[in-house]
Amino acid sequence: xxxxxxxxxxxxxxxxxxxxxxxxxxEAPVSxxxxxxxxEAPAGAATLAHVDTTSGIPLMDxxxxxxxxxxVTIDYVTARALFVGGNPAALMSALLEGKIRxxxxxxxxxxxxxxxxxxQAIAIAEKIRGFTA
Numbered sequence: 001x002x003x004x005x006x007x008x009x010x011x012x013x014x015x016x017x018x019x020x021x022x023x024x025x026x027e028a029p030v031s032x033x034x035x036x037x038x039x040e041a042p043a044g045a046a047t048l049a050h051v052d053t054t055s056g057i058p059l060m061d062x063x064x065x066x067x068x069x070x071x072v073t074i075d076y077v078t079a080r081a082l083f084v085g086g087n088p089a090a091l092m093s094a095l096l097e098g099k100i101r102x103x104x105x106x107x108x109x110x111x112x113x114x115x116x117x118x119x120q121a122i123a124i125a126e127k128i129r130g131f132t133a
Contacts, residue, residue: 049061
């Protein structure tokens with residue numbers, strides 16, 4: 001079964017991976033707490049999400065964190081390419097093209113681009129791609 005990127009069903013599927021995979025075995029390559037406001041989503045309204053790796057374990061969920069180090073506003077197509085597409089060079093391209101507005105320490109965001117993902121993280125990304133419509 002596939003789900004539209006960032007839809008409630010997609011977010012439930014991402015959270016479901018936490019039950020399937022021992023996240024404590026996956027070390028986040030960069031410590032970051034990031035809020036994302038995704039615009040131009042098919043549902044119409046902006047979608048709020050966050051990524052938090054400050055515990056050492058990579059977590060993504062709905063809503064914004066109260067104390068995020070960095071906030072980004074990004075259009076849906078670009079967000080999908082970055083979060084699901086698996087193309088790290090897409091981040092730099094999106095920044096240069098003005099498709100991402102960054103509030104906070106942009107160097108943390110750029111550190112994500114250069115980080116080497118573990119084999120477990122790559123496997124999880126493959127699962128996410130597999131259930132993303």
